[in-house]
Amino acid sequence: MNDPDRPRRRYVSPLRTAALEATHGRIIASARELFTTLGYQATTLAAIAEAAGVSVPRVNLSGTKAHLLVEAYQRSSGNEAVARPITDQSTFQQLMALPTEEALAAYVAWLADHHARSLRLWFALREAAALDPEATAAYETITTSDEQACVAGVAWAAERGLLRGDAPIEDRACSWYVVSSAEAYDRYVLRHGWTHEQYAAWVRRALDHLVFDLA
Structure with a gap:
């Protein structure tokens, strides 16, 4: 019953x-x-x-339209969650645990692949951030996470004994952000015609000269 x-x-x-x-x-x-x-x-x-x-x-x-864009960007970039720091994500935890040169090689390869998959969506998100408050919030969250990842990258480089000179961490992190930016990939690969291999080699050299050995 x-x-x-x-x-x-x-x-x-x-x-x-x-x-x-x-x-x-x-x-x-x-x-x-x-x-x-x-x-x-x-x-x-x-x-x-x-x-x-x-x-x-x-x-x-x-x-919403902004939500669809953010989710599309997440899926294309491989981010596990927009609000989760990239250094807390499993891919980066595994990468940062590798031997130094192997980790750097894996990082630049990941960066090239990341931009190849998500570049246009990143530019769409940047456009949306000027038009839609929901997209603005997501854009700011992602850029803040990327900035924090660069600071974490400099700290990782310090632990591995890679830093030379007495440049402040903030300056090195700012340089890392510029080197790893979507705009740099767009300029060298899409506009200048570099291959992914050329771009990855440039990023590796740029990290040495503009981040690790920043005067």
Whole structure:
């Protein structure tokens, strides 16, 4: 006999959950493609819905336009979470534990791959930050995390005995930020025509001369 006072269990269908996740993934993939090719302002929710083969209300269930951009950037860049410091993420913890030269080689290779996958979305996010408060907050969180990662990188280099001279940590971290920036990758690879190997070699040399041996 059914007890009318007993709370009803909510049945969760694995098939329905999988279908919802697949639809959400398709929406994010469509958003990523449109933000990459058109930028933030020119991309509409209607265009995302059409590309994903869903309705605009269904797109709205996946999040705001700014949220879709931020999630697309996260997925493309490999970030585990926008609000989580990059040095706390598993990839970087494993990388920083490697022998020094192996760690630096792995870092510059990761950086080239990171920018190759997420550069256009980063520029779309920078554009969105001037237009949408939600995107502004995410942009500031990511840039702050990147700045903190550069400070952590300098501290790591100090522990490994790589630093020379008496330049302040803040100056070295600022140089690291510029060297590793999306703008530097855009200038050398997309505009100047360098290969990823040339770019990675430049980053490695730049770290030596502009961060580790900063006068």
